[in-house]
Structure formats: structure tokens, C-alpha cells
Amino acid sequence: MDNIRALIVDDSSVMRKIVERSLRQAGLGVAQVIEAGNGAEALAAVQKNKVDLILCDINMPVMDGLEFVKQLSGVENAKGVPVVMITTEGSEGHVVQALSAGARGYIRKPFTPDQVKEHVLPVLEGKL
Amino acid sequence: MNPSNSALTSTAGRECWLPTLQLAMQEVFELMLACPLEVPSEPPIEEGLDITSMVGLAGQLCGILTVRCGSKSAARMASRMLGIDADKAGPEMWDALGEICNMVAGNFKNKITGLGDGCMLSVPTVITGADYNLHSMVNDEIRAVLLFEGEPVVLSLEVHN
Numbered sequence: 001m002d003n004i005r006a007l008i009v010d011d012s013s014v015m016r017k018i019v020e021r022s023l024r025q026a027g028l029g030v031a032q033v034i035e036a037g038n039g040a041e042a043l044a045a046v047q048k049n050k051v052d053l054i055l056c057d058i059n060m061p062v063m064d065g066l067e068f069v070k071q072l073s074g075v076e077n078a079k080g081v082p083v084v085m086i087t088t089e090g091s092e093g094h095v096v097q098a099l100s101a102g103a104r105g106y107i108r109k110p111f112t113p114d115q116v117k118e119h120v121l122p123v124l125e126g127k128l
Numbered sequence: 129m130n131p132s133n134s135a136l137t138s139t140a141g142r143e144c145w146l147p148t149l150q151l152a153m154q155e156v157f158e159l160m161l162a163c164p165l166e167v168p169s170e171p172p173i174e175e176g177l178d179i180t181s182m183v184g185l186a187g188q189l190c191g192i193l194t195v196r197c198g199s200k201s202a203a204r205m206a207s208r209m210l211g212i213d214a215d216k217a218g219p220e221m222w223d224a225l226g227e228i229c230n231m232v233a234g235n236f237k238n239k240i241t242g243l244g245d246g247c248m249l250s251v252p253t254v255i256t257g258a259d260y261n262l263h264s265m266v267n268d269e270i271r272a273v274l275l276f277e278g279e280p281v282v283l284s285l286e287v288h289n
Contacts, residue, residue: 018175060251088249090235108238109231110159
């Protein structure tokens with residue numbers, strides 16, 4: 001796996017940097033990272049850029065992560081791009097909601113780089 | 129509020145919440161900052177705690193969770209989270225403390241049976257300065273003080289019945 005282009009969506013710039021660092025520490029071959037502060041910015045980003053992976057928070061202003069995942073299916077440029085949710089909303093109900101909306105994975109905050117690898121690698125390999 | 133869940137409605141049912149809250153905070157610091165928090169052997173002096181982060185809870189549990197610390201501690205937390213020098217943390221220390229509060233709130237509610245799906249979290253708010261009063265319709269407060277690199281961090285969950 002190489003030259004992965006990842007879109008990281010979170011309203012916290014600190015969290016976006018932590019997720020990026022975790023992806024790099026996990027050795028997932030991330031070559032480029034694009035950041036967005038909410039779902040609406042993320043939709044605009046995927047319309048302009050080709051990405052291979054999206055990591056997305058749920059609780060965000062303007063457009064939350066679940067709504068973003070629902071609307072993503074209508075973006076031609078993003079067809080088949082896997083989304084992994086990274087969020088504090090870690091209940092079973094939220095996991096079911098996210099997976100029903102189209103997410104392929106789910107990581108609960110707080111997390112370690114190893115947990116990021118454990119959840120993201122199978123998604124990139126097409127196993128989930 | 130769901131009347132069937134006595135842990136949420138009665139003070140007696142909340143007896144386990146203090147250690148759960150402490151554990152939620154300790155896990156966030158261990159996983160995200162690679163830094164264990166210590167339980168002080170005696171109550172520390174709570175001076176200079178000039179940064180407060182708040183997350184609102186609504187639904188089956190209504191209230192506010194706050195994390196208070198000094199600005200030097202907040203800069204050190206941002207430093208550990210981002211891998212940068214503390215003196216270069218700047219405004220990112222506010223964002224970092226907001227995220228810590230958010231993760232503690234989420235981690236806590238996910239540890240309380242029945243609360244994960246029934247309680248929503250607000251986005252965090254951060255207040256700088258120590259000279260303020262917070263007025264809310266509080267019926268119960270669960271409070272803990274832990275030490276981050278020897279400095280106090282005050283964690284409080286104010287519950288509205």
C-alpha cells in the first residue's frame with residue numbers, strides 16, 4: 001500500500017493533526033493529507049480532490065459526520081471511497097448508525113496509532 | 129430522563145461515577161498524551177487554573193463536564209498531543225483542552241450502562257481566565273482532582289436532575 005491520499009474531517013485542528021500523525025506512525029503509506037473542518041467542507045474537498053480514504057468525526061458544526069457520509073454517496077468523485085469514523089460517540093447505537101449510513105469502520109476516541117492501523121488497514125485492503 | 133435506569137436518576141446509583149470519571153480521564157491522558165495522571169496523596173492547592181474547557185450533556189443525563197487547569201499545563205498537554213514544544217503551542221492549547229474534555233465526556237458516558245445512546249454531547253467551549261462564575265441548575269456535582277506532571281487538573285461533572 002503506497003501513495004494513499006487521505007481526507008481527515010474534524011472540527012478540531014489538533015485532532016486532525018493527531019489523526020494524521022497516527023496514520024503516518026501506523027505506516028499505512030499515506031502520501032498526502034487533505035483536511036476539512038466539517039461535513040460541508042469535506043464534500044467540497046472530495047469534489048475537487050481524488051482521495052483513497054476518509055477519516056471523519058461525527059459531532060461537528062455545520063454538517064455532522066453522519067450526514068456527510070449519507071451525502072457522500074451522491075458524489076461521483078467519491079464512489080467507493082471508504083470512510084472510517086473517528087469519534088467520541090462510541091455507543092453501539094452510534095456505530096450502527098454510522099455503518100448504516102455507509103461508513104466502513106469505526107474508531108473510538110481516545111485511540112492509539114495501533115488502533116488506527118487495526119481499523120484502517122482492512123478497509124484499505126478491501127476486507128471490510 | 130428514562131425512569132427505568134436508576135443509575136441515572138438516583139444519587140445512590142451514581143456512587144460509581146467518581147471512579148468511572150477518573151478512569152475516563154486517565155485513559156484519555158494515557159492513550160492520547162502518553163502520560164499517566166496521578167491521584168494526589170493530599171488535596172493540591174488549586175491556584176492559577178486559568179483555562180476551563182466545558183462540554184454539555186443532554187438527554188438521559190443533562191449537565192456540564194468541565195476540565196480546569198493552568199495555561200502552562202494546557203500548553204504541555206498540547207505539546208504532548210501534537211509533538212511540538214510547549215512554548216509553541218499558542219492557541220492550539222485551547223483546542224487541545226477542548227478535545228481532552230470532549231474525549232473524557234465521551235469515554236465516561238460510554239462506560240455508564242444505558243448512557244451511550246441516550247446522551248448527546250455538545251462541541252466543547254473553552255474559557256480563558258480564572259475570574260468568572262458559572263451559574264447552572266446543578267443538583268449534584270462529582271468532582272476529582274488529578275495531577276498532570278505534578279500540576280492539578282480539576283475534573284467536574286455537574287448534573288441537572
